[in-house]
Structure formats: C-alpha cells, structure tokens
Amino acid sequence: MPAPTFEIVKLAIVDDHKLFRQGLSYILGRFPAYQVVLEAASGAELFAGLQAGQPPDVVLLDLHMPEMDGKEVSRQLLAHYPHIKIIILSMDYSPDFILDLVRLGVHGYLPKDIDQLLLGQAIEQVRTKGYYIDDKVAQVMRIGLQNKRISKHFSGPDISVAVELTEREKEVLTLLCQGYSSAKIAERLFISFRTVEGHRKHLLEKTGAANAVSLAVFAINNKLIHSHS
Structure with a gap:
C-alpha cells in the first residue's frame, strides 16, 4: 500500500536574532510537512533571497527589526508577492500594531513563545483558509476597535x-x-x-x-x- 502523500509547505524565517532563527528552523525541520527554504536577518535579506531562489508559501516574520520593520516588510510582500502568506511572530500585543497589520492584510499574528504544535496548526490554517486568529489576538483586536x-x-x-x-x-x-x-x-x-x-x-x-x-x-x-x- 503506497504511503500517504502530502503537500510540503515551504517556509521563510525572518528575524534579526540568529539563535531564534536557528532554533525555529531546527524545530520546523523535524516535521516532514515543512521545508525551511529561506532564513533572513532583515527585510533586505528576505527580498534578496526571494529574488534569488524559490519563494516560500508562508513567511514567519519578526515585527521589530532594524532598518525595515515587520510592518514595512509585510507591506512590500503583499504588494509584490501577494501569493505568500504572512505570519507575524512577536511578543508585542499592542492593539495599534495588530490592527495596523491586519489592515495591511497579514494572515496571522502569534506570540514568539507559542507551542510548536499550535504553530503548526496556525501555519496549516493560514495556508488552507488564509488566516489565523487566536483568542488572545481576538481580545486585543476588540480592545483596539473600541x-x-x-x-x-x-x-x-x-x-x-x-x-x-x-x-x-x-x-x-x-x-x-x-x-x-x-x-x-x-x-x-x-x-x-x-x-x-x-x-x-x-x-x-x-x-x-x-x-x-x-x-x-x-x-x-x-x-x-x-x-x-
């Protein structure tokens, strides 16, 4: 009986902290459904990598980075690579940031200390349904909208x-x-x-x-x- 097949999700990790990038890449690399095709320490590195190689399906993006922050990276990604899904990974749960990013069109917003299984669920939902909003983000968005x-x-x-x-x-x-x-x-x-x-x-x-x-x-x-x- 042939083994079940599944579509491999190609990922990019963008964060200015090398240890975080490496750790997340190692964790995701243990799952056969994921392939990390690009790691970048900045928005500039991300866009250089996108021009040079195979684009990812989903970008896991830090919010606070020097020179080009996650918001500006998201703006440019959505304008030039609209097929790529964006998940923000940040410990910043400011209503201003979250609502601005949702307004731009990002597809998910998660804490950096999220459990790896929940991260997997979020990636899958973003890929298949186009968005992921958990209870904590929903609460912050509601506060912001007030x-x-x-x-x-x-x-x-x-x-x-x-x-x-x-x-x-x-x-x-x-x-x-x-x-x-x-x-x-x-x-x-x-x-x-x-x-x-x-x-x-x-x-x-x-x-x-x-x-x-x-x-x-x-x-x-x-x-x-x-x-x-």
Whole structure:
C-alpha cells in the first residue's frame, strides 16, 4: 500500500536574532510537512533571497527589526508577492500594531513563545483558509476597535454602519472566525456545504469584507466572537 502523500509547505524565517532563527528552523525541520527554504536577518535579506531562489508559501516574520520593520516588510510582500502568506511572530500585543497589520492584510499574528504544535496548526490554517486568529489576538483586536482613533483609520469593513445579518449568518460567521472549514460548518449546523458557501458569500457582500480576516474584525467589533483568555 503506497504511503500517504502530502503537500510540503515551504517556509521563510525572518528575524534579526540568529539563535531564534536557528532554533525555529531546527524545530520546523523535524516535521516532514515543512521545508525551511529561506532564513533572513532583515527585510533586505528576505527580498534578496526571494529574488534569488524559490519563494516560500508562508513567511514567519519578526515585527521589530532594524532598518525595515515587520510592518514595512509585510507591506512590500503583499504588494509584490501577494501569493505568500504572512505570519507575524512577536511578543508585542499592542492593539495599534495588530490592527495596523491586519489592515495591511497579514494572515496571522502569534506570540514568539507559542507551542510548536499550535504553530503548526496556525501555519496549516493560514495556508488552507488564509488566516489565523487566536483568542488572545481576538481580545486585543476588540480592545483596539473600541478606540475611536484606531477604528477611524481601519480600512476593513465599515464598522460604523449597521449590517442586518440573519441568525444563521451570525452562526456561520462565528464558526468561520473560530477556524472551521465550510465542510465542518455544514456538519455542525446540519446544512449543506453549498448552503454554507452561500452564507459566506452573502457575509462578504453585506459587511464589505475582502476576506476572512476582515470578517473576523467585523465579528469582534460586533461582539459575535468572544475571547476565553
């Protein structure tokens, strides 16, 4: 019987601390599903590596680096390499930073001391679903969105406009923000996959969201998902 096949996820690690890069690369290298194709100590090194070699599927990116910080690196990555997913790894949980990065379009935001199994789950969800938001980030985002100064400059869905959602759409939205796939939502709500996809399309249209991350911001602001931390 042939061994099961899986798609190898190519990763880049960008951090100005060499020991952290090496340690993370060693940990991820122990999993057959991952291949670290690029390590960089700065944004400039990352972009030089991208031009010279095979681009990664996911970039694990430090937020605070000299010369070019994680926000600027994210901005340039999203502009020139839109197919690459970005996960920020940082101990900074400032609402300003998180909301600015979500506004830019980063796909995940994680603490540097995250458990390796949770990191693996986040990488997989970012690769397959396009985003990853845990309870702690959701809580910080909600706090930030309560600040009018931040909300005014947030370019996601217009959170000042009331949106009429059906009870079923609210259920689907909540489960989407918790990381459930359309198939799992269909199973949990006892409805068809096609029906879930229809609700998802309507949610994007009604909220003006461009993607699942923007939907999550809308849900947090309207108290449709809750933190357990």
